[in-house]
Amino acid sequence: QVEIVRSSSARRTGDAVAGSLNIKLRDGFSLDGGYVRAGGLLFDDGEFKPSGGFYYGGELAGGRVLIGANVQGRYNPKEKSSLRFTDSPENNPNFRTEDFDNREDQTDTRDGTDYAFNASWGIETETTEFEILGNFVRTERTEDERSFEYDDPTAINGPVRTANPGNLLTDNANVNDITTESWSVIGKLDHEWSLGETQLRVGYANFTDFQDEFEFEVDFDRSTPRFTGDLQVLDIEDTEVFVNLEHSFELNDNLEFAIGGFWQDKDRDTNLQAVRSRFNLTTADREGYDQFTRNPGEFAPATFPPLDATITRIEEKRKDLYALVEGEYDSLTFEVGIRWENTDVRIVDLGTPGAPEINSDYDKFLPSASLKYELGDGRVTLSGARTLRRPRFDFLVPSLLEAELGDNDFLGNPLLLPETAWGGDLGYEHKIGKTGVIGVNLFYRDVSNLTEIATVLDAGGAPVEGSEGPGTFVFTPRNTGSGEVYGIEFDASFSLAFAGLPDTGVFGNLALLDSNISDEFGKRRFNDQSKYVYNFGAIQNLPDFGAAFGATYRKQGEAFGRVVGEEVFTRYGADLEIFVEKRFGDSLTIRAVGSNLLDSTKDEDFNKFNTVQEQFDRDFDEFELESERAGPVFQIVARYAF
Numbered sequence: 001q002v003e004i005v006r007s008s009s010a011r012r013t014g015d016a017v018a019g020s021l022n023i024k025l026r027d028g029f030s031l032d033g034g035y036v037r038a039g040g041l042l043f044d045d046g047e048f049k050p051s052g053g054f055y056y057g058g059e060l061a062g063g064r065v066l067i068g069a070n071v072q073g074r075y076n077p078k079e080k081s082s083l084r085f086t087d088s089p090e091n092n093p094n095f096r097t098e099d100f101d102n103r104e105d106q107t108d109t110r111d112g113t114d115y116a117f118n119a120s121w122g123i124e125t126e127t128t129e130f131e132i133l134g135n136f137v138r139t140e141r142t143e144d145e146r147s148f149e150y151d152d153p154t155a156i157n158g159p160v161r162t163a164n165p166g167n168l169l170t171d172n173a174n175v176n177d178i179t180t181e182s183w184s185v186i187g188k189l190d191h192e193w194s195l196g197e198t199q200l201r202v203g204y205a206n207f208t209d210f211q212d213e214f215e216f217e218v219d220f221d222r223s224t225p226r227f228t229g230d231l232q233v234l235d236i237e238d239t240e241v242f243v244n245l246e247h248s249f250e251l252n253d254n255l256e257f258a259i260g261g262f263w264q265d266k267d268r269d270t271n272l273q274a275v276r277s278r279f280n281l282t283t284a285d286r287e288g289y290d291q292f293t294r295n296p297g298e299f300a301p302a303t304f305p306p307l308d309a310t311i312t313r314i315e316e317k318r319k320d321l322y323a324l325v326e327g328e329y330d331s332l333t334f335e336v337g338i339r340w341e342n343t344d345v346r347i348v349d350l351g352t353p354g355a356p357e358i359n360s361d362y363d364k365f366l367p368s369a370s371l372k373y374e375l376g377d378g379r380v381t382l383s384g385a386r387t388l389r390r391p392r393f394d395f396l397v398p399s400l401l402e403a404e405l406g407d408n409d410f411l412g413n414p415l416l417l418p419e420t421a422w423g424g425d426l427g428y429e430h431k432i433g434k435t436g437v438i439g440v441n442l443f444y445r446d447v448s449n450l451t452e453i454a455t456v457l458d459a460g461g462a463p464v465e466g467s468e469g470p471g472t473f474v475f476t477p478r479n480t481g482s483g484e485v486y487g488i489e490f491d492a493s494f495s496l497a498f499a500g501l502p503d504t505g506v507f508g509n510l511a512l513l514d515s516n517i518s519d520e521f522g523k524r525r526f527n528d529q530s531k532y533v534y535n536f537g538a539i540q541n542l543p544d545f546g547a548a549f550g551a552t553y554r555k556q557g558e559a560f561g562r563v564v565g566e567e568v569f570t571r572y573g574a575d576l577e578i579f580v581e582k583r584f585g586d587s588l589t590i591r592a593v594g595s596n597l598l599d600s601t602k603d604e605d606f607n608k609f610n611t612v613q614e615q616f617d618r619d620f621d622e623f624e625l626e627s628e629r630a631g632p633v634f635q636i637v638a639r640y641a642f
Contacts, residue, residue: 008385010322010337010368011246013262015389032058034067035641041073044599044631047111049073051637063123063130069116074141076110080628083153084471088607088623095623102169103150112141112178122188129190136183145174148291151221159220159286169221171291174403176213182206196249199260207238215403216296218281220289225281227299230402230467231307235271238393240264255327258337262320268393270314273307274402310399311351316390317344324368331374339366341388347396347414358398358414364388377431381441384424391416391451395477402467409466411456411476419479421447429491436494444486449479450517452527455564462611463565471608471622473565483517485526503543508536520564520612527561528570537577546583551576564615567607573600587642593635601629 034056041049053070082104085095092099115138122131149169151160158166184205191198211234219226246260281299324337342363349355370383397412404410422445429439456464456474466472493507511533515526537552554575561568576597583589606624609615 008368008387010324010339033642037639039637042634045077047075049075066120068118072114074112078108078630080106082626085623088620106147108145110143114139127192131188133186139180141178143176147172159289162287170219171296172217173296174215178211180209199246201244203242205240209236218296225286229277229300231275233273238268240266259323264318266316268314270312270397272310272399275305275307277304309351312397313348315346334371336369379429381427387421389419407468407472409474413477417449417479419449419451421445432494438492441489448482450483452480454478485515487513503541505539510534528559530559531557549580551578569605571603589639591637595633597632601627603627
């Protein structure tokens with residue numbers, strides 16, 4: 001069962017700006033036995049990725065143990081096509097023929113494997129519960145991109161400026177080998193005694209991310225072709241320790257009071273090393289070059305210059321206190337609370353002797369309140385809260401990551417402020433039959449210090465050019481200002497028993513969103529926010545055959561994003577997913593799923609400008625049409641319970 005909590009609670013950290021989900025699972029202490037799972041995924045290009053898992057629960061040393069292990073192949077083969085023009089349809093309806101500049105064809109394949117293991121052991125007595133949990137996840141992934149730029153809308157022949165000139169302008173190969181590992185251990189202790197109930201949570205977590213990347217490019221559209229080689233090594237390690245202590249007791253038969261504290265020490269060490277090697281090739285290297293059988297890497301030097309290193313440490317220490325009152329009177333349940341959060345952040349440049357530290361210390365009071373009122377077969381919910389979202393660590397690291405956001409560079413901002421919001425929600429849900437429900441919810445958030453990606457400008461106010469050359473930018477996170485986001489959600493899930501179809505279930509969800517904030521050019525919505533998102537589907541159970549099948553259709557609306565120098569319109573294709581499931585006895589289930597069956601695409605229009613004034617005047621530097629597809633995916637999974 002999934003219960004949507006629309007606003008935050010004093011018990012939860014203030015980072016939950018949009019609320020949270022309470023996922024109510026069956027009691028792990030009741031699980032006896034387990035199951036094994038095996039299957040695989042078949043992708044549009046013929047690639048097959050296996051998966052498997054093992055899960056068990058049972059008695060151990062007077063308590064209960066839960067163990068799970070999983071191996072999952074990951075694969076995402078994307079194909080992109082970009083058409084670039086020197087003007088847009090805003091100014092020239094014939095831009096496709098009169099203003100064509102170049103075309104880029106790109107393949108982007110993400111190929112990897114996830115390994116996961118988790119275990120827990122717990123024991124209960126009449127007054128005490130103890131549980132220890134641990135998990136480990138390792139991901140090995142290779143991101144392989146290959147891009148060809150042509151001076152023709154359709155041609156796929158060889159380089160320009162040869163004895164028999166072709167249309168290939170550049171050839172780019174970019175490969176990133178990524179290995180991430182994360183593990184954590186959490187201990188939980190609950191004890192009831194004469195003064196109430198005390199809960200203690202203690203945890204430790206570690207995360208590492210190692211990336212070894214190279215990008216090699218040959219530019220053929222020069223008097224002599226030029227090779228550019230970039231090497232980058234990124235090594236990140238996070239450690240986190242936390243303690244949460246809470247005590248609660250009854251004030252009377254209807255009221256309960258809780259008070260607690262939270263302490264967390266979180267550190268990140270980032271080591272970024274990068275170097276560029278650039279030199280001219282010979283005109284002979286251009287002759288006879290076939291981009292489909294050769295690679296820019298063959299021109300890479302045997303040795304590169306030493307890598308330049310940027311080493312940064314971020315230390316974040318948190319101290320929170322909270323108190324709340326919970327009550328229940330007949331059909332009314334409510335909670336009123338307040339949380340005080342104090343955060344101390346220290347950013348140190350370890351690679352530059354004598355570099356100044358950057359310190360920030362802030363604290364906020366975060367009140368919250370919520371109520372639920374039962375009305376026959378319906379329920380009214382009302383909630384409000386102030387929330388706080390701390391800057392992401394990767395936003396704070398003052399390092400330049402080249403071509404991190406597509407072809408654009410990313411520069412961290414250590415002066416970023418936390419984002420806060422006042423929010424409220426009003427909802428109503430109505431039961432249909434034994435398990436069905438329909439609901440509607442209105443929500444509103446008043447956000448301060450909204451964090452968005454923005455363009456780095458030079459002293460004259462013009463966008464700084466990115467490392468990939470003209471038409472690319474350097475982006476950085478910034479606090480844009482204050483804005484509002486609001487909307488309405490509709491949810492429904494019920495069987496068609498009232499129509500004589502008790503084994504048929506239908507479901508659907510629709511969210512309508514709007515927002516507003518002001519930037520250098522006036523008012524707009526929050527960047528990249530869709531106007532709507534919806535899904536609907538049906539599930540048909542066939543009990544006489546021990547089978548079921550169903551389908552889900554998903555769609556989201558157009559999104560718009562704007563920064564200095566660039567505007568992006570994004571349109572998303574629809575997704576259709578169909579599943580068929582067959583049960584064999586009480587133990588074996590086989591399930592087949594087809595996803596992205598409509599072969600949807602993501603289409604983007606990019607408006608690019610050289611200066612703020614040219615953006616006001618709609619004087620385009622470049623207009624780009626990009627389309628991306630990944631293709632359908634088919635999965636089959638067998639599950640055997642014991």
